[in-house]
Amino acid sequence: MTHPQSFSRRRILRYTLLSALALPAAALGGGAAVAGARGTGRTVPVDEVPPFDVQWSTDFANGWEGWLDTPWNDEPQGEVARPTVVDSPTGEGSSGRFHLAGGQQRNESQPDAAQDITEGQTLVVRFTDFLEEGFPVDTDDWQVVLQFKNEGTGSPPCEIKIGNGQYLLDGDSGGWHHEIGPAVTGQPVDIAVRITFSEDPAKSAIDAWYNGEQTLSGVFPEGAGTLYPGLSSYLKTGLYRSPGIQEAGTRHLTRLLIGTPAD
Numbered sequence: 001m002t003h004p005q006s007f008s009r010r011r012i013l014r015y016t017l018l019s020a021l022a023l024p025a026a027a028l029g030g031g032a033a034v035a036g037a038r039g040t041g042r043t044v045p046v047d048e049v050p051p052f053d054v055q056w057s058t059d060f061a062n063g064w065e066g067w068l069d070t071p072w073n074d075e076p077q078g079e080v081a082r083p084t085v086v087d088s089p090t091g092e093g094s095s096g097r098f099h100l101a102g103g104q105q106r107n108e109s110q111p112d113a114a115q116d117i118t119e120g121q122t123l124v125v126r127f128t129d130f131l132e133e134g135f136p137v138d139t140d141d142w143q144v145v146l147q148f149k150n151e152g153t154g155s156p157p158c159e160i161k162i163g164n165g166q167y168l169l170d171g172d173s174g175g176w177h178h179e180i181g182p183a184v185t186g187q188p189v190d191i192a193v194r195i196t197f198s199e200d201p202a203k204s205a206i207d208a209w210y211n212g213e214q215t216l217s218g219v220f221p222e223g224a225g226t227l228y229p230g231l232s233s234y235l236k237t238g239l240y241r242s243p244g245i246q247e248a249g250t251r252h253l254t255r256l257l258i259g260t261p262a263d
Contacts, residue, residue, distance in 0.1 A: 047212040049192045052124040054259040056113035060094035066112050073108040095252035098238040102246035108238030113258045117233040126192040126257045132250040137183040143241035148233040158226040172224035181210030199225040
């Protein structure tokens with residue numbers, strides 16, 4: 001993974017799912033017939049995610065271009081195979097593959113974006129996952145797939161986990177959490193979150209969408225904000241979990257978009 005001087009895919013653009021992301025219908029849940037498309041037999045997926053200005057995106061067509069070189073995110077507990085770019089298990093395009101054997105703890109990477117999240121910023125992050133069969137979706141231990149990590153050590157103030165059969169948005173060492181939607185294996189799942197980052201929980205508004213359908217609307221964390229007081233955060237993604245999880249897990253990230261709400 002390299003840290004290029006410029007990132008050819010970095011740009012500001014107006015994002016709408018149907019024209020830009022073009023996810024398979026299976027990634028987005030149920031479909032609805034399109035007005036004006038009569039006779040074609042085609043449907044489009046339901047997509048309630050509001051348009052947002054994409055500032056960084058990848059579908060791994062260019063490998064790890066636009067990602068930081070962060071080997072310390074791969075090997076905290078001995079030899080771990082670094083994440084690789086492979087053919088997507090959906091049969092279309094490529095994916096970033098993150099794998100941990102039973103008992104291993106971390107295999108993450110950091111995009112060259114959202115690396116200095118500060119008070120009052122609102123970000124939209126949208127990604128498509130494909131969890132291989134056997135991934136421990138039902139674990140009751142901690143298992144993180146995307147985190148807005150604070151400076152320094154400790155549990156992040158805001159993160160997305162998989163456990164108890166759900167994608168969960170939580171923070172403050174599990175002090176608060178909200179369910180986004182079911183964690184399933186063998187099929188793509190599309191997740192989007194819009195988060196205002198603040199050390200004040202009353203200003204830390206959160207929205208989330210699962211396969212295009214809004215599942216969290218204007219919720220707020222309890223007892224702590226989405227930033228720790230006086231600290232910034234940065235985004236990283238992959239797999240980070242309790243070494244007590246003994247099942248192997250393989251996660252494919254097929255798309256990742258990072259941006260800000262549209263004006």
